[in-house]
Amino acid sequence: MEVTNCGALLSPLAIRGARLKNRIMSTGHDTTLPTAALVNDALIAYQEARARGGAGLIIVQVAGVHETARYTNHILMASSDECIPGYRRLAEAVHAYGTTIFGQLFHPGREITEAQGGLLAVAYAPSEVPNERYHVMPRPLSAPLIREIVSCYGDAARRLYEAGLDGVEIVASHGYLPAQFLSPRVNVRTDIYGGSLENRLRFTREVLADVRAKTSEDFVVGLRISGGEFDQQGITGDEALEAICALEKDIDYIHVVAGTSASSGGAVHIVPPMSIPNGYLAPFSATVKARVSIPVFVTGRINQPQDANAIISSGRADVCGMTRALICDPQMPKKVIERRLEDIRACIACNQACIGHFHKGAPISCIQHPVTGRELIYGNIPRARERKRVMVVGGGPAGMKAAVVAAERGHNVTLFEASGRLGGQALLAQLLPDRMEFGGLVTNLERELAIAQVRVMRNTPVDRSVIEEFAPDAIVVATGARPYHPPLEAGGALRIVDAWDVLAGKANVAGSIVVADWRCDWIGIGMAVHFARNGNRVQLAVNGTMPGQTIPLYVRDQSNAELRRLGVRIIPYARLYGYDDATVYLQDTVNDDPIILDEVDAVVLCTGHRSVSELADSLEDYPGEVHVIGDSLAPRTAEEAIYDGLRVAAAI
Incomplete structure (x- = not known):
């Protein structure tokens, strides 16, 4: 059968001067591997492993085009010729396996997460409209600085072209600078860069033109954009579609993602967790594909080759981003080619060691495949x-x-x-x-x-x-x-059970439930959601600042949204102290004040392990x-x- 053989996924694709040997793409994603803002041996080994495994296209993580683009302390920079040798070594390593390689060109605008030395950065954006997630108030870009940044995009593209990469992808997704210019709610300028759609697209058009002028006729220039930012203040799907159609003649392909860095709810879609359906952006990419004649790439929870093949064979997209699938199993494309689908180590979208490591400032890895990010140490175990x-x-x-x-x-x-x-x-x-x-x-x-x-x-x-x-x-x-069951002051016969017994079906409790969450991880949240969905009154007492404090941000934020939807009462800074027949006694971990919960039927312990x-x-x-x-x-x-x-x- 075609789905089993994944023939559509494995078919080649020509884009301007590049030829993808298959439709499996590793999208641009921060690895926290580079040092000194340059490509290094660790990043080369990481990407080479994915090329060796058979990926058709590798898009290297974002590279800042201007000094004001340093959004983290471990960003790659393409703002000087010093970057060329590293990119050249990277391109040679990837090309050795017949894999096509693009680089991402990037400016975050107001989406600045950190700066050198722990100081707050000066962020620049089209207008003085604050960022909600990082609490940044940007400085409006002057016209001369806009022209300077536009020219820097072209200069960065020229460097990657000279290094031997096959193309570049302009990052206009996730609420970054080109998206900020596009958004009528973030861009409130009154000059030629604001107002009408044509004016709000002017910055992106100038960037694309400068990149074209400083590279070659064969060099691929694509654009990544969020097909809806999933935020009340963000770009809508209709607005994104209008922009895509307007820019079609200026680009060689369009890469559809979702979400925005600007809000906690929108950011969940940057790396969607397992609670979000597989391939959920394919309907939007299909809408785009029906409106444009250029190739359409789509990314968003596509972790199985059968799903990717179905998306491509049905005409909903031309290339599928399968980044976490390749983080989990770099050999996935080769296994598809050899029809060994049952041997693929499938990504479970836990987000724990991929984007979770990024948020900790640690090099990328995978809980199932810890060789990822450690290729120089474990990539060739003798x-x-x-x-x-x-x-x-x-x-x-x-x-x-x-x-x-x-x-x-x-x-x-x-x-x-x-x-x-x-x-x-x-x-x-x-x-x-x-x-x-x-x-x-x-x-x-x-x-x-x-x-x-x-x-x-x-x-x-x-x-x-x-x-x-x-x-x-x-x-x-x-x-x-x-x-682990902590020692508690017991003055009565209240039902005390642990999460293991609940999940194993050994303890059935109902009514008014207190979940005592010491670990601040998935378990306490899961117990609270479980009981709330079954109609119980649930109070989640967290020994920390919030539920999910220790787990990856996007999982945490998605889970907290569900807790609030279900009406779970959250009690932070709470240490379980004791109980009697129907009362639970907690202690505030900051000021030692008592917290007393009455009319309780059971306590569920999520208090760690021994x-x-x-x-x-x-x-x-x-x-x-x-x-x-x-x-x-x-x-x-x-x-x-x-x-x-x-x-x-x-x-x-």
Whole structure:
């Protein structure tokens, strides 16, 4: 069948002087890998891995065109000829695999997140209209500065052209400078750059013309734009469509995304989490495709090749952005070509180590594929010099990954799991509201175990005597964690249960529920949403500033919106202290004042985990090689567990 073969997705596409070998695109996304604002070895290794895996088009992350474009401390800059050698090495590395490469040209306008030295930056925009998300009041651009920035776009394009890139993409999406000029609510100028649509598009037209004039006839020039910013003050889909049609003759392709950096709600769509439907922007790209004759690219939660193929074969777009799919599995295109779709490590849109790392100022990675962003360290793990008999105890994410990597290196690996199912806490995490896709992590790891031919022993508890009988050369202890129940002052018989028992169906509670959330992560939010959707009165007591304080911003913001829609009462800065028959006692973590909640039927504990360390403790005097990983080392998240598995197995 065509969908199985993904023939449309794998077909080539000619755009001006470039030829894409397939329609799989890695879109421009910040990796936090560059240093000194220049392309470095880490970024080259990262993009080379995706080219080696068969991507048809790689669009390199944004490059600032002018000194006022430094929106973070780790941005790439294309504002001087110093950038050319690095871009040249990058282009050569990508071209070696037949992959086309474009660069993104960027100015954030008022969307400035940070500046050098911790000082607030001076932000420039078309008009003195404040940014809501970063609380920036910009300085209006003068006409001379506009002309200077326009010229800098062209100069930056010339540098990337000289470096050997195949084209550039002008970033007019997500509320950045060209979008600010386009928006009649952000651009309130009264000169030739404001007012009518023609005037509001003048800046973008001048940029495109300058880029054309300073490159070549064959050089590709595209435009990325949000097909609706999902914000009351943002550009609408109709406004974006009108602009696209007006600019069609000035560009070689249009790249449709969604959202805006200017508001918390709009920013969710920059990297939409798993609660947002797959391929949700394809209807808008189809509308665009019906109105223009140039190729249309679309990006937005397209993480499976079958979905991308369906979008392209139905004529809704010509190229699909599959960035997180390629972060999770750089070999995805090659597996599609070889018809090994079941071997693809599918992205679960958790946002934890991709955009989540960016928001922490850390290099990009992936919770399922921690080699991402660490290609220089783990991109070519050597075979083991000595084949060992390796015993992995615990079939959660940490143990599964350790077993896979150890087996791939040539070791004889057996994985022991005390229960009948592999997956550990991920089996519970997928049961949280809007988190079902998280279960894909288990499916992916089980497939990796099968490919690596790891022997799996289910329903097999392990203690020291079992280890001594098995006589391994190396032991990996990945026994996980169990819920932590804090000591509480108990003056009555109020029902106290933990999230694990609720998700496993072992505890059925209803009525007036207090969710005690110490971790400020997915679990407390998930429990609150679960009970509220089932018609219960829910109060979420958070030991932090807000629900989801420790999780990726876009997931957090989307989840907080749902909590408010459901009418969940949120109590921040709250420490669970005690209870009696129908009252819960909390303590304000800032001023120690009591917070008393009456008429409560049950408390659901989301108060963290404690390591299952009995086996590790029993092996303290064991004479052999012992490694403790994942939550059995220290309770953390799936990201650290899987990374531990990679790190330790690479060293055995």
